[in-house]
Structures are given as C-alpha cells and as structure tokens.
Amino acid sequence: MAIDPETRTEILRGVDRLAREKVAPRAAEIDRTGEFPRDLYDQAGQLGLFGLWIPEEYGGCGPDLVTPLLVCERLSEESLTFALNVSNCGDATTPIVLGGSEAAKRDFLPGIATGALIPAFALSEPAGGSDVAAITTRAVCDGDDYLITGRKMWCTNGSVADVCTLFAKTDPNAGHRGISAFVVPKGTKGFEIGQDEELIGLRGSPTSELVFDEVRVPARYRLGAEGEGFKLAMSTLDEARLNCSALAIGGAVAALRHAVNYARERRQFGKPIIEHQGLAFLLAEVASEIAAARALFHAAIERLERGPSRDASTYAAMSKLIATNVAMKAATEAVQAMGANGLSRRYPVERIMRDVKAFQIFDGTNEIQKMVIGRNLAKGGLPFGDFHDGGPREGGR
Ligand SMILES: Cc1cc2nc3c(=O)[nH]c(=O)nc-3n(C[C@H](O)[C@H](O)[C@H](O)COP(=O)(O)OP(=O)(O)OC[C@H]3O[C@@H](n4cnc5c(N)ncnc54)[C@H](O)[C@@H]3O)c2cc1C
Incomplete structure (x- = not known):
C-alpha cells in the first residue's frame, strides 16, 4: 500500500524531530562507543518507521517504496550509523513479505513492525x-x-x-x-x-x-x-540500492553543509576561505554533483515505482554507483576544505568520511553495479526511454 502524500509529510515531520532532537546529539557518541543505540531504535519503532516495509494486515502501514527512502536520507544527514540501523530493516524484511508463508508472516512481521524484533x-x-x-x-x-x-x-x-x-x-x-x-x-x-x-x-x-x-x-x-532464494535476494536489491543511495546522498549533503558553514566563517589571507576561488570551485563541484546524484536517485525511484523492470534495475545500479561515489568525494573534499580541523573528532566530517566508504562496498560493490549496468546495456540498449523529453521520437532512435 503506497502511503498518501499527507501521511508521508506527517511521518517525515516526526523523523525530522527525531533526527534533530535525539539522533544529532548522539551521533559522535555512537561512533565513539560503537554501541548499537537500542533506545533510538525503539523510538523509531514508536514513530512507526519499521511498519513502512510491512503490510497493514501484519501490523505495518506499507509496504511503501518512497517514504522509507526519504526517511533514511533525512536520518543520514545526522548519523549514517543510525540511518543504517533503521534502513537495514527493509533489506531483511522484504524477503519475508514477498516470500513468507502465512505462518512466517504472522510469527515475525508484527514484531518487526513495532521494533520489538530486529531483523x-x-x-x-x-x-x-x-x-x-x-x-x-x-x-x-x-x-x-x-x-x-x-x-x-x-x-x-x-x-x-x-x-x-x-x-x-x-x-x-x-x-x-x-x-x-x-x-x-x-x-x-x-x-x-x-x-x-x-x-x-x-x-x-x-x-x-x-x-x-x-x-x-x-x-x-x-x-x-526451494531454489527461489537467489531470485528473492535479487528482487530486494533494486530497493536496497536506492536505500544505499539515500544514505549516501544524506551523508554527502551533511558533509557539504559542514564544509560550507566552516568556509564561510574561517578567514585566511584577509577573507573567508570560501571567497578564494580555488576552494569555492571545489565546493561548487561537489554541490553540483550532489544535485545530479539526487536527480538520478529520484529518476530511479520513479522507474521502480512503476514496478520491476530492466530499466528500473539499471537506474537503481546507476543511482547507487553515482550517489556513493559522490558521497565519498563530498566527505573527502569537506575534510580538505576544513584543513586540520577536518581531521579532528571535534568536527563531524572525518566521521562521515569513514562512514560513507562502506556504501561503495555493500549492496553490491560499485564494480558489481557497473557489471549490472553493462549487462543491461548489452541486452536492452540505452535505458533512457522517453521520460521528461516530450515523449517518444518519431522514427525511434
Ligand atoms: C558495513 C557492511 C555491511 C554489510 N552488511 C551486510 C548484510 O547485512 N548482509 C550481507 O549478507 N552482507 C553484508 N555485507 C557484505 C557485502 O555485501 C559484501 O562485502 C559485498 O557484497 C562484497 O563482497 P566481499 O566483501 O566479499 O568482496 P569481494 O566480492 O571479495 O570483492 C573484492 C573486490 O573485488 C571486486 N570484484 C569482485 N568480483 C568482481 C568482478 N566480477 N569484476 C570486477 N570486480 C570484481 C569487488 O568489486 C571488490 O572491489 C556488508 C558489508 C559491509 C562492509
């Protein structure tokens, strides 16, 4: 069941409050202690976030494709670890929703929906x-x-x-x-x-x-x-790759925000460092690439919302590839823009840099994304279709 726009806005308002008031103040401590923040997980459960992946008859309010992606993008701007704590529920639960017997669904989904059971x-x-x-x-x-x-x-x-x-x-x-x-x-x-x-x-x-x-x-x-496990794993992958894109984009935005705020304040050679063209160009490039990655992410969502297809898989892989590479670049350049402070634990960008690296590796490494895209190009040609360009061209292309 897709969630209607008003309910989605309401959920995202709650997520913003949780992110700002509870997650942000804890992000550095979670990184330092390395402890799973069970209390925050429970609060996400109380907001109904895990129910987004689960049908109503099993205690959820979904499954909905778009809302969890937006939730994870927002959470990841404050703590990539906590965003992953939450988003992993989707990867682990979708195979049960898609392939579970009635007994399996009844035994596990209601508990997962409330956050009582972690999958x-x-x-x-x-x-x-x-x-x-x-x-x-x-x-x-x-x-x-x-x-x-x-x-x-x-x-x-x-x-x-x-x-x-x-x-x-x-x-x-x-x-x-x-x-x-x-x-x-x-x-x-x-x-x-x-x-x-x-x-x-x-x-x-x-x-x-x-x-x-x-x-x-x-x-x-x-x-x-029996024998359908691989198909089941693959059918969760498009969504998982968009999830990973959401985390990466949130991390990239956070890194850039910290770098820009810093560069507007920090003065060297008599002016804010952002007014030095060399540094402004660096940040301008990162901002442009984040905007491009986000546009691709939304184009991939749009395709997957229409149901599984080769184009949707190609776009999910392209989105994961680009978003995670941009996140790595944004975090590394944010550290660069902040000089020695960028490397210090007093600022969050070194943590973001350490966190985003994994996104180029899990849910299929970025080399595997290129294999998926390449294979689909070989089978079906270009994936660009007729979106936003005035419809199909006469005579094809
Ligand atoms: C933080 C984190 C969380 C994870 N969470 C989960 C989880 O919840 N569940 C789970 O099951 N797994 C999880 N994983 C595992 C993850 O999915 C794997 O690490 C990933 O699939 C890559 O496998 P590998 O590490 O064995 O690398 P390998 O497969 O050994 O790859 C090593 C290198 O070789 C490259 N390579 C491999 N094959 C090819 C090829 N054909 N062409 C070109 N290059 C190639 C890869 O791109 C990579 O650069 C997680 C990993 C991390 C880091």
Whole structure:
C-alpha cells in the first residue's frame, strides 16, 4: 500500500524531530562507543518507521517504496550509523513479505513492525561476497524441517538481531538456482552469534558473523519455493540500492553543509576561505554533483515505482554507483576544505568520511553495479526511454 502524500509529510515531520532532537546529539557518541543505540531504535519503532516495509494486515502501514527512502536520507544527514540501523530493516524484511508463508508472516512481521524484533539479512560468507552463487551454507531437508549449517559474515545488526533472513544452498550443484531462503529466529539451537567486525566507520551498526550448526528450521519458515532464494535476494536489491543511495546522498549533503558553514566563517589571507576561488570551485563541484546524484536517485525511484523492470534495475545500479561515489568525494573534499580541523573528532566530517566508504562496498560493490549496468546495456540498449523529453521520437532512435 503506497502511503498518501499527507501521511508521508506527517511521518517525515516526526523523523525530522527525531533526527534533530535525539539522533544529532548522539551521533559522535555512537561512533565513539560503537554501541548499537537500542533506545533510538525503539523510538523509531514508536514513530512507526519499521511498519513502512510491512503490510497493514501484519501490523505495518506499507509496504511503501518512497517514504522509507526519504526517511533514511533525512536520518543520514545526522548519523549514517543510525540511518543504517533503521534502513537495514527493509533489506531483511522484504524477503519475508514477498516470500513468507502465512505462518512466517504472522510469527515475525508484527514484531518487526513495532521494533520489538530486529531483523538481519544473512547472505554474505567468507567465500561468497560478490559471487553469491559461491555460498556454501547448506540447508538439508529432514522430514518437515531443514537442518542448516554454515557461517555468514558482515551481517548488519547481526549481533543484536532477533531474527534473520538467511540464504543457504538446498542443491549445492545448481549454482544460484540451488539457493533457498529461510527465516530463522534467534535462540534456535545451534544458531550462535560470532564476532562483530571492527570497521573504520558505521561503528554503532554491528557487522556480525552468524554461525549455524545443524539449526533445525521448520519448512513453514522457508521463504518462497526451494531454489527461489537467489531470485528473492535479487528482487530486494533494486530497493536496497536506492536505500544505499539515500544514505549516501544524506551523508554527502551533511558533509557539504559542514564544509560550507566552516568556509564561510574561517578567514585566511584577509577573507573567508570560501571567497578564494580555488576552494569555492571545489565546493561548487561537489554541490553540483550532489544535485545530479539526487536527480538520478529520484529518476530511479520513479522507474521502480512503476514496478520491476530492466530499466528500473539499471537506474537503481546507476543511482547507487553515482550517489556513493559522490558521497565519498563530498566527505573527502569537506575534510580538505576544513584543513586540520577536518581531521579532528571535534568536527563531524572525518566521521562521515569513514562512514560513507562502506556504501561503495555493500549492496553490491560499485564494480558489481557497473557489471549490472553493462549487462543491461548489452541486452536492452540505452535505458533512457522517453521520460521528461516530450515523449517518444518519431522514427525511434
Ligand atoms: C558495513 C557492511 C555491511 C554489510 N552488511 C551486510 C548484510 O547485512 N548482509 C550481507 O549478507 N552482507 C553484508 N555485507 C557484505 C557485502 O555485501 C559484501 O562485502 C559485498 O557484497 C562484497 O563482497 P566481499 O566483501 O566479499 O568482496 P569481494 O566480492 O571479495 O570483492 C573484492 C573486490 O573485488 C571486486 N570484484 C569482485 N568480483 C568482481 C568482478 N566480477 N569484476 C570486477 N570486480 C570484481 C569487488 O568489486 C571488490 O572491489 C556488508 C558489508 C559491509 C562492509
């Protein structure tokens, strides 16, 4: 169910209040302690933010494509870590919404919608990162159950999660067609939380190892049919890439805002440094690239709102590629514009620089985005269609 514009405005007002009053004052502390901010997560739950990914009959008010993206863009201007804490719910929950049995939906979605249950998405493994078909976690059918054994890595919110959406091979000889998806609650015998990684950024977002040793999962917790796991993972990816774009754009805007404010105040050689053309050009370029990335992000949303298509996937990949590269550039140049202060923990831009790097890596690295775009160009030609240019041209093109 798409959310109507008035309700969306109301939700975003609440998000702005949460971001300004609760998240912003905590952003540096979350980075310093590296602790998952459970109290803020609960407040996001009280605002109904997790229900945006969940249908009404299971306690949500969605699923809606646009609102969560705008929510995450706004939260990320204050804390990229907290924005990821929230947005990860979408990646982890959508496979349950799309492929879950009635029992799985009833058992997990209402709790996820309120924030009482935190979900995680467990696909990556030591041997299977970009190459998803190389995962080795096995799910073996045993009567009405499956026995799951394997090791997952890099799972966002993994160590604080109550439930995980897990991908495992039911047929190890069938490549990606042998992958199936499951929902596995914490506390199931044999399901252990491993190490949290020490990353340079996003430090309040646990990135965890999850270990499965003959974990018994009932068949009603399989998502979709056997062998449909890869398709399910891919069908969440367009949205996940827009989510990542939203986070990146929020981070880029925040970095530029700090740099511009600083450059208008800081004086060298008798005038504010922003009046030195060399620095003004730097900031002008970043501002222009953020505006371009945002326009592409909205063009991608527009396409995905019409339903899944090759063009929508191409645009989602292009948006992720451009937005995350712009975020990295904006953060690095913001540090440059602020001189030594840019490197100091007294200012937020060094944290933004450390945080945004991961966006070029997860939800498919930027090289993988180029592979997706290139493959779609090979199959379908240019993806530009007839949007905003007066309709199709006579005689085609
Ligand atoms: C902060 C963070 C959070 C994450 N959260 C999750 C999560 O919640 N759930 C989850 O399942 N995973 C998660 N991941 C894992 C993430 O999806 C993987 O890191 C990512 O898919 C890349 O895999 P890899 O790290 O194994 O790199 P590799 O696949 O080993 O790639 C290494 C390098 O080789 C390049 N490369 C690989 N193949 C090709 C190719 N064919 N052509 C050109 N270049 C190539 C890559 O682009 C990259 O530069 C997270 C990662 C991070 C950093």
